[in-house]
Amino acid sequence: MRITTLRALTDNYIFLLSDTASLETAVIDPGDAGPVLRYLHNIGSPLTAILNTHHHRDHTGGNRALLEHFPDIPVFGGAGDRGRIPGQTHFLVEGNELSICGAKARVLEVPGHTKAHIAYYFISDAGGDLFSGDTVFGGTIGNLFEETPDIMFQSIQKIRELPPRTKIWCSHEYTLLYVRESAGIDPGNERLARRLRKLEAANPAGAPTVPLTLEEEQSTNPFFRWDDPILAERLEKAPGIEVFRHLCEIT
Numbered sequence: 001m002r003i004t005t006l007r008a009l010t011d012n013y014i015f016l017l018s019d020t021a022s023l024e025t026a027v028i029d030p031g032d033a034g035p036v037l038r039y040l041h042n043i044g045s046p047l048t049a050i051l052n053t054h055h056h057r058d059h060t061g062g063n064r065a066l067l068e069h070f071p072d073i074p075v076f077g078g079a080g081d082r083g084r085i086p087g088q089t090h091f092l093v094e095g096n097e098l099s100i101c102g103a104k105a106r107v108l109e110v111p112g113h114t115k116a117h118i119a120y121y122f123i124s125d126a127g128g129d130l131f132s133g134d135t136v137f138g139g140t141i142g143n144l145f146e147e148t149p150d151i152m153f154q155s156i157q158k159i160r161e162l163p164p165r166t167k168i169w170c171s172h173e174y175t176l177l178y179v180r181e182s183a184g185i186d187p188g189n190e191r192l193a194r195r196l197r198k199l200e201a202a203n204p205a206g207a208p209t210v211p212l213t214l215e216e217e218q219s220t221n222p223f224f225r226w227d228d229p230i231l232a233e234r235l236e237k238a239p240g241i242e243v244f245r246h247l248c249e250i251t
Helices: 033-043 063-069 149-160 175-185 190-205 214-220 229-235 241-250
Strands: 002-008 012-019 024-028 049-051 075-078 090-092 097-100 103-109 118-122 129-133 167-170
Touching: 002 033, 012 033, 012 167, 024 033, 033 063, 049 063, 049 097, 097 118, 103 149, 149 214, 149 241, 167 214, 175 190, 190 214, 229 241
Parallel strands: 024 049, 049 075, 075 090, 129 167
Antiparallel strands: 002 012, 012 024, 097 103, 103 118, 118 129
16 A cells, blocks of 8 residues: 655645555545645546545545545545534444555544544554544644543553554644644653754755654653653653643643
8 A cells, every 4th residue: 555645725634545456546634625636637546435534624625526526435434423524424433444445444433632533543564554633743632622631541542552663644744843842841851852853954844744653752742651750750740641631731
């Protein structure tokens, strides 16, 4: 499976999955149909599926236009988003498995940003690829629009338990902004400081930072380090969910 990243809207990423053997091309979170249609025209391929992580318009806004060109393709999304994702035909829950573009994906329910948010985890010997929507960003997590810190904590726990080499394909380019903020929260973390320096050096060129790696988030993202005793002591909280709740309050 090949992954192609398209920039869209202000800071969104749209992901195209393709497989030359099966001639399939699927799209994840098409907030805008334009870049997708141009890409498909350039490669001479039809679209065979739409995968949505949640219902927000910057992730689903291109669905209807794409369905005008490819009316019979499946549209996947969380079961709890019934009626909120344009054109949705498949209603997914935790543990469902999909075969997309020659690869197998497992559905993870990761509520927090929204109640019905899901992620798609494509398993591979290289560690896997997680399409996380707005659940995880470099150095932070997504805004809690529809759920509580405690619910998001459970979702991040689930992601943190994936193989460390997992690549995280998040849907926005926010990394420099939030790694800089995280460095202020956790100033004693030398690996986090190195990450910030590297990002600042690359920033003039506008280099994409996605995919992230789970191992780096585990080491530098405070929301993945709730049980680190040094961070907990700095925040004057007991290691565990109290650290996570406090981070949600101050960021």
